[in-house]
Structure formats: C-alpha cells, structure tokens
Amino acid sequence: MHEFEKHPDLPPPTSQMGVVGWLRKNLFSSIPNSIMTVIALYLLYLTIPAMVEWALINADWVGSSREACSSDGACWVFIYARINQFLYGFYPVEEQWRVNLGAAIFVVSLLLLVIRGVPGKAWIGGFTLLIFPVIAFFLFSGGIFGLEKISTSNWGGLMLTLILSTVGIVAALPFGILLALGRRSDMPIVRALCVSYIELWRGVPLITVLFMASVMLPLFLPSGVNFDKLLRALVGIALFQSAYVAEVVRGGLQAIAKGQSEAAASLGLNYRKTMALIVLPQALKVVIPGLVVTFIELFKDTTLVSIISLFDLLGIVQSALTDPSWLGFAIEGYVFAGLLYWVFCFGMSRYSMHLERRFETGHKGS
Amino acid sequence: MPEADSNAQTIAHSDAMIEIIGMHKWYGTFHVLKDINLTVNRGERIVVCGPSGSGKSTLIRCFNRLEEHQRGKILVEGMELTSETKKIETIRREVGMVFQHFNLFPHLTVLENCCLAPIWVGKQSRRDAEKAATRFLERVKIGDQAKKYPGQLSGGQQQRVAIARSLCMNPKIMLFDEPTSALDPEMIKEVLDVMVDLAEEGMTMVCVTHEMGFAKKVADRVIFMDEGQIVESNAPGEFFDNPQNERTKLFLSQILDH
Ligand SMILES: Nc1ncnc2c1ncn2[C@@H]1O[C@H](COP(=O)(O)OP(=O)(O)O)[C@@H](O)[C@H]1O
Ligand SMILES: [Mg+2]
Numbered sequence: 001m002h003e004f005e006k007h008p009d010l011p012p013p014t015s016q017m018g019v020v021g022w023l024r025k026n027l028f029s030s031i032p033n034s035i036m037t038v039i040a041l042y043l044l045y046l047t048i049p050a051m052v053e054w055a056l057i058n059a060d061w062v063g064s065s066r067e068a069c070s071s072d073g074a075c076w077v078f079i080y081a082r083i084n085q086f087l088y089g090f091y092p093v094e095e096q097w098r099v100n101l102g103a104a105i106f107v108v109s110l111l112l113l114v115i116r117g118v119p120g121k122a123w124i125g126g127f128t129l130l131i132f133p134v135i136a137f138f139l140f141s142g143g144i145f146g147l148e149k150i151s152t153s154n155w156g157g158l159m160l161t162l163i164l165s166t167v168g169i170v171a172a173l174p175f176g177i178l179l180a181l182g183r184r185s186d187m188p189i190v191r192a193l194c195v196s197y198i199e200l201w202r203g204v205p206l207i208t209v210l211f212m213a214s215v216m217l218p219l220f221l222p223s224g225v226n227f228d229k230l231l232r233a234l235v236g237i238a239l240f241q242s243a244y245v246a247e248v249v250r251g252g253l254q255a256i257a258k259g260q261s262e263a264a265a266s267l268g269l270n271y272r273k274t275m276a277l278i279v280l281p282q283a284l285k286v287v288i289p290g291l292v293v294t295f296i297e298l299f300k301d302t303t304l305v306s307i308i309s310l311f312d313l314l315g316i317v318q319s320a321l322t323d324p325s326w327l328g329f330a331i332e333g334y335v336f337a338g339l340l341y342w343v344f345c346f347g348m349s350r351y352s353m354h355l356e357r358r359f360e361t362g363h364k365g366s
Numbered sequence: 367m368p369e370a371d372s373n374a375q376t377i378a379h380s381d382a383m384i385e386i387i388g389m390h391k392w393y394g395t396f397h398v399l400k401d402i403n404l405t406v407n408r409g410e411r412i413v414v415c416g417p418s419g420s421g422k423s424t425l426i427r428c429f430n431r432l433e434e435h436q437r438g439k440i441l442v443e444g445m446e447l448t449s450e451t452k453k454i455e456t457i458r459r460e461v462g463m464v465f466q467h468f469n470l471f472p473h474l475t476v477l478e479n480c481c482l483a484p485i486w487v488g489k490q491s492r493r494d495a496e497k498a499a500t501r502f503l504e505r506v507k508i509g510d511q512a513k514k515y516p517g518q519l520s521g522g523q524q525q526r527v528a529i530a531r532s533l534c535m536n537p538k539i540m541l542f543d544e545p546t547s548a549l550d551p552e553m554i555k556e557v558l559d560v561m562v563d564l565a566e567e568g569m570t571m572v573c574v575t576h577e578m579g580f581a582k583k584v585a586d587r588v589i590f591m592d593e594g595q596i597v598e599s600n601a602p603g604e605f606f607d608n609p610q611n612e613r614t615k616l617f618l619s620q621i622l623d624h
Contacts, residue, residue: 262432263469263528267483267535268459270451277482281473359473 055335066326078329079336082320086336089156089311095148099159102136106166114351129170152230156311158340160230164237164302164312169295171238176245177284181275183250194246201243207304209236214308233305241298248290252283285359292352296345313337381407382441383539383570384429389438391424398424400594402438406539406572411565413581413602414574416591417617422574425591426541429572430454430461443538459487462532466544468524470516476503476527477512480534488535495534502530506560522553526560533564540564542573576621582606590614 027037058073061080069075079086088096109128112118140163143149155163182194201209213236214229221227256279264274284291306315317333320326384406391399398421406412414422427433428440431447431454440447442457471479480499484490490498503509506526516524525545532540542561546554558580565571565584575581581588581602588605590598590613598605598614609615 257469259465259467259469260471263463263465263471266430266432266458266461266463267531268455268487269483270455273486277486278471282471285473 066329069329074332074335075329076332078320078326078332081326085157085316085320086313087158089160089316090154091150091156091159092148092154095142095150098139098142098147102139103159103162105135106132133167133170152228155230157316158313160305160310161299161302161313164234164305165295165299167234168237168241168298168302171234172241172245172298173291175238175242177249177280179242179246180249180253183246184253198243198246201240202247204240206237206240206301207307209240210304210308212236229308230310233308233310237298237302241294244294244297245291248287248294249283251290252285252287253279255286256282285356288352288355288359292348296348299345299348300341313340383408383410383443384572385439385441386428387439387441389428389435389440391428391433391435391437398594399428399435402596404589404596404599406570409568409570410586411571411584412573412587412589413585414572414589414591415576415578415581415617415621416597420591421594422591423543426463426543426572426574429539429541430458430463432463455487459535460538462535462537462540464525464528464532464540464542464545466548468516468521468528468548470524470528470531472516474515475512476508476514476516476519479516479527480531483531484534499530499534502533503527505533505563506530507556520553521549522556525549525553525557529557529560529564539570539572542571542575544574544576546575546577578606578622590617592617 028034053073055074058071060069060071060073060075060077062068063077064081066075066078068077084093084096088099091099106128109124109132112124113121113128118124138144139147140155141150141152179194179198182190183198185191185194210233213232217227217232260278260282261274264278269277302312303314305312306318311319314337317337321330321333382405384404386402386404389399389402390397402425414425416422424433428435428447429442434449435447443460445453445457447454447457470476471482474482477496477499480503481492481495484495484498485492488495500509500512503512506529508523508526508530511519511523511527516527519527529540529545545561546557549557554577558577561571561573561580562584571584573580573585585602587599588602589596590605590609590611592613598609598611600610605614606618609618
C-alpha cells in the first residue's frame, strides 16, 4: 500500500519575461499582430511629432496681442488673453470672487462626500443638494446682502457649462429614479403616466427642447410672466435628462432579483424602505456606468444652449474667434475647448470606474 | 426572547397561530391551491413535503402574503390577511421566512443584514440591534463572520445568516422553504442542526423540506401535498410507517428508496 503523503505548498513559478519577452508576447506574438504593431507605430510617427511641434515646440506662449504670434506654431497667447472670458463669460471681473467662492464651496463639499471615512456624509450630502444651490444662486446673481445684481445673461463660459450640467444631473437623478419606479408600479395610471413622460422626452432632440423652452414657452405664458432664459433652459435640460436617467435606472431595477424585495418584505419592510435600503442601492450600483454615460452626454450636449444665445464654453470660444483683432486662431480655440471638455469627461469616467470597484462586495444578489 | 414571551401570554386566548380555512389560489387561470384547510398551533412543528410543483412554496408564501389568495381565509394570530397594507406589514413582522436561495442582501455585511429590519422596522437603536444580532449570529455559530459580506461565505453559512436575520425580528413563527436544497451535501447538516436547535427551544415552525430525517426528529405533523391539495396529514410515525394514500406511498418510495 502507498502511504498518502501531503504535498507541501510551493510558491508560484516566477515569470522571467523582461522587456523583450513582454514585447514578443504582446506586440509581436503573431504575423498579423506584428503587422498591426508596425502600422500603428508608423501612424504615431506621422502624427505625434508634428503635433508636438505645433502645440509645444513652435508655439508662442507669451505676449498680449497677435503680434506676439510670429512663429508657425500654435498661438496660445490668444487663449491667455481671453481666458477670463472663457471661464466666466461676461461676469464682471471685480465680482468673479463670488463665482470662485461658490465653486470652492462646491468642490470642498464634493471632496468631503467622495473621501472615505469623513463623518456626517448625510448632512454634507443634504447641504450640497438642498442648501448649496440656494446659496450659489444668490451668490452668483446677487441683488441681496449688498451684492451687486448680475443678470444671468452675463453668465457664460466654463462657469455656465458647469452650472447647466451639474444642475441638469443633480435635478434629473432623483426625478429619474422616481420615474423608473413609477414605470414599474402596480398602479396602471402611475405606470401609464411615467411611460408617456419618458417616451415623450426621449422622442425629441435636446435642441428642440431648448428651442421650445426659449421661444415657444413665453408664447403660452400670460404676458408679464417672464421666466429667466437660463432658468427655462435649466428646467428643459432637467426634464429631458430625467427621462434618460429613468431608462438607465429601470435597467438596474430589472437586474435585481425578485428574491431581494421578497426577503425585505418578509422582514416587514414597507415598499419605500425596501426600495430605499435594498433595491435602489443595488440597482444604482449596477447602473453607475450607464448613468455616467448619460451624464457625459449631457455635459457635452450643453453646448447646444448656444442656439438660444446662451454662451457656454464652446459658445464663448466661438464668439471670440470672430473678434477682428484675433482672426485666424480657430484651431487654438477649439483645441482649448476640446481639452477642457475632455478633462471633465475623462475625470467622470475614471471616477465611475473607481466607484464600480469600490462597491464590489463579491457577489451579485441571488 | 423575553419580549416575545410576555406578548404571547397576553394574547394566548387561542392556541392557533395560523388558521387557514377553505383557501384557494389561482395563477391566472391555473388553480394552484385547492381548498386548503390547515391550523398551525403555537409551538407546533410542521413539515410539508410533496412533489415539485405541488404548491408547497405557494402555500407558505400565502402565510405572509408574498402571494395573494383569492378565496377563503387566512388568520395569523387571529388577524385576517386582507389587502390592507398596514396589517400585512404587522403580520410580516411576526412571521419569519427563510428562502431556498437565502436572499441575503449582498451589499450589506452579515451584521448589517441582521440589524436592518430591527432598526428600520423594529425602531431599535443601532447598539441594541447589533447586540441582539451578535447574540443570534453566535447562536447559529457564525459570530466570527459578522463583518464579512454574504458573497464571502459558503452556502451553509449564508443560510445560517438568513436564519439569524429572521430571528432578529423575534418572530412568533418561522417558515422555511426548502432551506437546504440549494446546498452542497456537506453543508446540509450545519443548517439542519440550527433548525433542530430552534425546534427544541419551542419555536413554531413550518418547514417545506425533503429531509425526512429532520421530519422524523422534530416534526409534530407531516403534511403531504400533491397537485395543490393537502393529501395527507399525520404524525411522523404514522406518516412514514403507515401512509394512507396511494400517492403518499408512491412519493415516499421515491424519496426514501435509494
Ligand atoms: N408566479 C407564478 N406564476 C405562474 N405560475 C406559477 C408561479 N409560481 C409558481 N407557479 C406554478 O405553480 C405551481 C406550484 O408552484 P410551487 O408552489 O413553487 O411548487 P413547489 O414549491 O411545491 O415546487 C407550479 O406548477 C408552478 O409552475
Ligand atoms: Mg418550492
């Protein structure tokens, strides 16, 4: 008889690939792979050096007028000269501290919300969602506490882009969640209303919504009643966005097994608590990537407000391009705007990946 | 559970915990439960068995109205189950349920799973709820896993957490729907042991299970269901040694002979 012998645990084999091994395994593993690698390298060789030369090496960085741009590289002087407008629109320079203060409060609250282990998140969240918008509104528009009144038609640039998209996102999320729950309700009337709402808004392009909000809505309102144009755009964007949020959230709700709400119900939780504590936390976790996609789309779609002559980042860059003393620097303007949009969208997308990993608790609901 | 005991005394005028009178249920046009009459007395342990699709799950899910019945009456602690939401929620607080697939909340830790209902439904303080939950988790021999997520536990451990989660609400009756049939064989015993302990402490229980050893050990009554009807109901000794109905005999021969 053979004696059973326990085999000792061995360490895993160490790989000894090195740089050459890595290259061979990943870039030249087969003939098609090698061909692709060579083509990609050639394309990079064609574009990257030329771009670097234009944007960095031959570029003009210092100066205050177009005379400073004598080389054939990029003229960043143009951006530098206009940066204030690009960021704040026509908001008076001496009052811009108000915008900065508002932005600072917002960034600090967001950081407190995002950093793990900060106590009192419920209060910070409540402040950010409910109190901060009021503060920001009075801070930015003034006319109270001795602050100079600044009409929303002076708001513009990156500031306006951020206001439009944050308000759109923040207002659409709770409303969209309610719509998604309504669409799955047992009550036929609620369900029908939610379905019609969602399908109506998803059936029209945002540009139409904005146009209606700005041009048509005043026709229906009694004369004398006059909503701010920015406010109308904000309402339009929020209503539009909530329909998309609702559809994304609905997908998440469907992904959560029925057993979850049954278990909650059998413990005595009512519908509201079951949704708030059990179903929605799981459903929203599932749909983070989808939600971020709609948010990124909205962020970029806010550029459409130029149709109703609000000057968001892109709008203000475009109007600067028509300035006679700076003609011919369109590429610099668009590259700058594109870069800013990219930074924000890329940031959102990375944060969503981070969230997905952080909420991963091992298993999906059974 | 001292609170539960004193409560029980104040309303101990009747011994029936659950009373079902002439109950029928349909899924659409499919008549799934037919003329069910059943009384579950305080402290009684009932095992329900029968072929797959015979309506066992549907029956016990009617007890806490996870399923709605269309005809007849169901009384829990003398209170009739109707579509009144408040009443349903009250009854569900008193009736614990353990599912075949555990249905733990995957986004909450084991301890949070157990504390959720006591805090949000029972209005206990977090401290009290955690203290009680820790006690119940130790009782199902899983106290050391409190900080883990359900996904990190084995099936047997998850099912024991699910039992502890129900017990945290101090239920007066526990319903089990095939609690061991999703488990690997080596884990069945650890769950059954917990259920036997519970039965010996006097918990009223209705268990849908095919674990006949368990039935022989703890059941006061075994009920056999087929095609939506209660075919036979007897003490385990009689039920296994001297089944009356042909279908019961056939069923028993199928699950016992191999
Ligand atoms: N939600 C439902 N809708 C329609 N039919 C169902 C539903 N749930 C169960 N059934 C049917 O009812 C019958 C009884 O099911 P069930 O109570 O789960 O049986 P058991 O638990 O005894 O296996 C089965 O034929 C099943 O197909
Ligand atoms: Mg079943």
